[in-house]
Amino acid sequence: MRATxxxxxxxxxxxxxxxxxxxxxxxxxxxxxxxxxxxSDLWPYHLRRPEDGAQRMGHEAIGIVEEVGSEVGxxxxxxxxxxxxxxxxxxxxxxxxxxxxxxxxxxxFGNGGMEGAQAEALRIPQADGTLFVxxxxxxxxxxxxxxxxxxxxxxGHHAASxxxxxxxxxxxxxxxxxxxxxxxxxxxxxxxxxIILMGxxxxxxxxxxxxxxxxxxxxxxxxxxxxxxxxxxxxxxxAVLECVGTDQAMNTAVGIARAGGAIGRxxxxxxxxxxxxxxxxxxxxxxxxxxxxxxxxxxELLPDVLEGRIEPGRVFDRTVDxxxxxxxxxxxxxxxSIKVMVQP
Ligand SMILES: [Zn+2]
Numbered sequence: 001m002r003a004t005x006x007x008x009x010x011x012x013x014x015x016x017x018x019x020x021x022x023x024x025x026x027x028x029x030x031x032x033x034x035x036x037x038x039x040s041d042l043w044p045y046h047l048r049r050p051e052d053g054a055q056r057m058g059h060e061a062i063g064i065v066e067e068v069g070s071e072v073g074x075x076x077x078x079x080x081x082x083x084x085x086x087x088x089x090x091x092x093x094x095x096x097x098x099x100x101x102x103x104x105x106x107x108x109f110g111n112g113g114m115e116g117a118q119a120e121a122l123r124i125p126q127a128d129g130t131l132f133v134x135x136x137x138x139x140x141x142x143x144x145x146x147x148x149x150x151x152x153x154x155x156g157h158h159a160a161s162x163x164x165x166x167x168x169x170x171x172x173x174x175x176x177x178x179x180x181x182x183x184x185x186x187x188x189x190x191x192x193x194x195i196i197l198m199g200x201x202x203x204x205x206x207x208x209x210x211x212x213x214x215x216x217x218x219x220x221x222x223x224x225x226x227x228x229x230x231x232x233x234x235x236x237x238x239a240v241l242e243c244v245g246t247d248q249a250m251n252t253a254v255g256i257a258r259a260g261g262a263i264g265r266x267x268x269x270x271x272x273x274x275x276x277x278x279x280x281x282x283x284x285x286x287x288x289x290x291x292x293x294x295x296x297x298x299x300e301l302l303p304d305v306l307e308g309r310i311e312p313g314r315v316f317d318r319t320v321d322x323x324x325x326x327x328x329x330x331x332x333x334x335x336x337s338i339k340v341m342v343q344p
Contacts, residue, residue, distance in 0.1 A: 001120040002014055002323075003015060003017045003115070003118070004056065004057040004058055004116060004119060005057065006045070007050060008049060009045060010045060010046075012325065020122050022067060022068075022123070026126055027069045027072070027123055028067065028068045028069065028072055028075055028124045029065070029066045029068075029121055030124055032121060032342075033343075034061065034144070034147045034341060034342070035058050035117040035119075036058075036339060036340060037058075037118070037328050037329060037340045038151060039179060041057060041329065045333060055110070056116035056118075058110045058116035058117035058118030058342070059086075059150075060147060060148075061122070062081065062150065063121075066121060068127060075133065079131075079134075081131040081132060082146060082298055083109070084132070084151070085108060085150060085151045085294065086101045086106055086107065086108050086109070086293075087103075087109065087126050087129070087130040088100035088101070089103055089104070089105045089106065089126040090126070090128060092104040098296035099296075100296060101292065101293050103126075106126065120344050130295065132149075132298045142313070144341060147313065148315065149294065149298050151294060153185065154294025154297040155243075155294065156180070156182030156184075156241070156266070156312075158294070158297070159183050159243060159292075160183055160187045161190075162264030162288040162289045163238075163239035163262045164238070164264075165190040165191070165239040166192070167190075168191070168193045169237075170195075170196070170237045170239070171237060171239040171240075172195075172217075172256050173196065173197050173208075173243060174244055174252055175198070175241075175244040175249065176205065176208060177339075178315040178338055178339040179267070180197070180208075180241065180243040181338070183241040183266075184208050185310050185312055188211065188212035192239070194231070194232070195215070196214070196232075196237060197209075197213040197215070198224060200218045207315070217231070221248065221252065222255075224256075225252060228255075232258065235259070236257050236259070237261060238262075239264070240262070241266070242263055242267055247270075254275070254276040257283070258283075260283070260285070261285055262287075265287065266290075274287060315339045317337055317338050318340045319341045319342075319343055321344065325342055328340035
């Protein structure tokens, strides 16, 4: 079968690999019908060293169960499923607390030697706990939005939840990538009255407005902080969704957070220590977040997708087949594309 393999920074190849096989009785094999390229895939696309070895890529997919191991009880061949970016057993203490990304028997696809979803198929460990069976094969037009429930929409929702977005509040979103744009949808869904998008790309800003952004801030650093403060009566935003992961983004987040507010971090941090410890302390700002337990959020978000109340699939502005994946990485890296869907 064909699969995406990254060998080092900028070196993404589509190769013939051995067909995915059941290795544990709790495994399933899923044939991928839609996958995508993630903003977080761009970090190794910049930084991965050849000595780190080859890695199969992709952690977001919807597909069809092709085979199940002998201990899999809730799935059968032919089931349409959403594959969250992390696998989880669904039975441990953290899974019961709806924090599947801390599962005692879990891990992440397209990482640490695991198979990836930018492929014709892949092996799913802990299949019963991991895969979410869709109620029906559904209409093709819904597929892009269903695909976002494997990561970006759940991740945007996590940022909004951790940042304690609620009715009447002001929310600010740092980052106009697919996660930030889904964060707008999440903030609106949770009742935010004011939704400030901090971004600079005209295509993303336009989409952000249709998703519910009420204000756009395109300045940088101190000027950006001053603008958000102006827009919020000088006080700052109750809820800050940090969807980038750099220390500059965190500094901005602290600068625009209102006293007593909260910052939800979902950008993978590429800094050693959380900056601005003093203002965080003196202004009683809560910092939380991490890998989103998207498996827990599917049930909550799915009805809104199926009934058309939210359309997070609009973040996809380009579709490629598997052979087009390297070009998809290039297009996302150069910001020509917001998010690329892969249709094997
Ligand atoms: Zn678990």
